[in-house]
Amino acid sequence: MGPLNANNPVVVQILGICSALAVTVQLKPALVMGIAVTIIVAMSNVVISLLRNTIPMRIRIIVQLVVVAALVTLVSEVLKAFAYDVAVQLSVYIGLIITNCILMGRLEAFAMSNGPWDSLLDGLGNGLGYAIILIIVAFFRELLGSGTLMGFHVIPQWCYEHGYVNNGMMMMPAMALILVGCIIWVHRSINKEEKK
Amino acid sequence: MKWLYNIVEKLRPTFDKGGKLHALHSLFDGFDTFLFTPNTTAKRIGAQIHDATDSKRTMIVVVLALIPAMLFGMYNIGYQHFLATGQEAGFWATFAFGLLALLPYIIVSYVVGLGIEFTVAQWKHEEIAEGFLVTGFLIPLIVPIDTPLWMVAIATAFAVIFAKEIFGGTGYNIFNVALITRAFLFFAYPTKMSGDKVFVRTDGTWGWDNGQALVDGFSGATPLGQIATAQDATVALHNTVGQPLGFIDAMNGLYPGSVGETCVWAILLGACLLLMTGVASWKTMLSIFVGGGLTAWLFNLSGIDNAAANTPWYMHLVLGGFAFGAVFMATDPVTSARTECGKWIYGFLIGVMAITIRVLNPGYPEGMMLAILLMNAFAPLIDWCVVKVNINKRMKRATLK
Structure with a gap:
């Protein structure tokens, strides 16, 4: 449970901020992005963990990149086939999962030195930790920015008629950064003992 | 004054440690030192500088300096309203209309801002910082009069929390809090902060004068708005009912705009007070006007085919928030540059940026807010460079062996 809360990749390790700012305007793409990253981190963690004894240390980054790139392409194609609208919305950010710091961080720090089962759990945990933050940020951004959730209007019409x-x-990335900051603030004040 | 002092002293034990209302002690301290010199002064050991001017009194001077602009703003609100609806109204009716229109903004801004300040002060067991006195006064003066009150409340809360409290409260903020309020409104609710609908109160206030028909040819666009949306390379400025607007009219300020920014005379009056008391730096003010005027003049000469570039340089200095920003916003001692040489650079660049934004970015008819915020961010860097240069100069002069 570590990566979900106490060691959350976004709010504690401050990784993957750039995509967290870019895809969280609406809840749906954020949800898809979260799932995609979770799958990719978990799968690549397993693959690298299985290969870890055969990868020469000097070219390990390249090997990791190849594995991740293959998985990202796979996910991207699946999205294009089954959820075209979201894929268009996410556009380049699906491809940019390759460069997501969380991925490389987990591969380097965990999968290179642990067994496949542990790596799978680690990948799932970190992916979900990322997804949770994305969903929280996107929830507030979509609710306050467009008055909708998952594309449905939730703020009743009479509010608009009364001047809301x-x-x-x-809708701007700046506010997402401030929201992430607020989440970090809340998170740190709850987990006081984590501070060094 | 004696009776007030007696009341305060009588109440003091209630707020001391162990007293009934100890929880509110910071509130009490705040009002106490607001009214009187603090009881606790520096010890009589060592060399100390005594000065009766604490930051509260500085703030009060700024508020006093803002009053002419505010009073004129009130009159102008009423004036524009009655002009737009084609009615004749006496001086006092005009003023009262504006007073009633503006009062809710002042109350909302102070209640929200001070509420947050007091809460934070209680929570952190600190004295109440007085910084909001001026900010709360500035906010109503820099928004269009038709901004909904709840937006002002949200923006004020946002600015006080995210531009001030998270940096450590009064005196630690990087950006001018009042301008952050305006910037938040500007980016969050652009439809309510620009355009030609919001700067003139066409509807009534508190049910007074509701639902009046507008006169023919009414246009609520501010002069800068007219310049930004102009189709031709030159634009003939006009006021709300289509009469031409010249330099002197722009100085007099009877045209639509944010509440406090229109009348240059009132702003100059405030500027005089600030300069005489030494609260604001004349270097910053002067260099802003020099920078702005020079930039606008260069744009005049450049022959760029755009109405803002062809607006005479002296008009740029008196239209919109340029004068107001130069006098009251840019000179904020916390967010401006502190070194004397740095003030020249800081002010000059604000002027340059403000005019550049006005001329080259048609999306922002008013560049002053963004220019000041931008230079707020650079002020520490300017100071650092000035200090470094000075150190290097002295190092060269010194003969080190």
Whole structure:
């Protein structure tokens, strides 16, 4: 359970911020992105963990990249086939999962020195930890920025008639950064003992 | 004053440690030192500098300096309203209309901002910082009069928390809090912060004068808005009912705009007070006008085919928030550059940036807010460079062996 809370990749290790800012305007792409990253981290962790004894140390980054790239391409094709709208919304960010710091970090730090089962769990945990933050940020951004959740209007019409206006700032990456900051703030004040 | 002092002293034990209302002691301290010199002064050991001017009194001077602009802003709100609806109204009716329109903004801004300040002060067991006195006064003056109140409340809360408290409270903020409020409103609710609908109160206030028909040819666009949306390379500025607007009219300030920014005379009056009391730096102010005027003049000469570039340089200095920003926003001692030489650079660059944004980015008719915020971010760097240069100069002069 470590990566979900106490060692969350986004709010504690501050990894993967760039994609967290880019894909969280709406809840749906954020959800898909979270799932995609979880799958890719878990799978690549397993693969690298299985190969870890045969990979020469000097070219390990290249090997890791090849594995990740293959998985990303796979996920990208699946998305294009079954969820084209979301794939278009996520556009380049699916491809950029390759460069996501969480991935390389987990491969280097964990999969290279642990067995496949542990690596699978580690990958799942970190992917889900990333997904949770993405979903929280996207929830607030979509709710306050466009008044919808998963594309459905949740803020009733009479609010708009009485002068409510969607917050355009929420649509901008700057606000996502501030939201991530708030989550970190809340997280740190709950987990006080984690601080060094 | 004696009776006030007696009341305060009588109440003091209630708020001391062990007293009934100890939880509110920071509130009490705040009001106490707001009214009187603090009881606790520096010890009589060593060399100390005594000065009766603490930051609260500095703040009060700024608030006093803002009052002419505010009073004029109130009058202008009423004036624009009655002009737009084609009615004749006496001076006091005009002023009262504006007063009633502006009052809710002042109250909302102070209640929200001070509420957060007090909460944080209680929570961190600190004295109440006085910084919000000025900020709360500035916020109503820099928003269009038709901004919904709840937006002002949200933006104020956002600015006080994220631009001030997380940096450590008054005196530690990097950016001017009032401008962050405006920037938040500007980016979050662009439809309510620009355009030609929001700068004139066309509807009534508190049910007074509701539902009046507008006169023919009414246009609520600010002069800078007219410049930004102009089709031709030159634009004839006009006020709300289509009469031409010249330099002196722009100085007099009876045209639509954010509440406090229109009348240059009122701003100059405030500037005089700030300069005489030494609260604001004349170097910053002067260099902003020099930088802005020079940039606008260069754009005049450059022959760029755009209405903002062809607006005469002296008009740029008196239209929109340029004067207001230069006098009240950029000179904020916390967020501006502190070294004397740095103030020249800081001010000059604000002027340059403000005019550049106005001219080259049609999306932002007013560049002053963004220019000041941008230079707020660079002020520490400017200071650092100035100090470094000075050190190097002295190092060269010194004969080190």
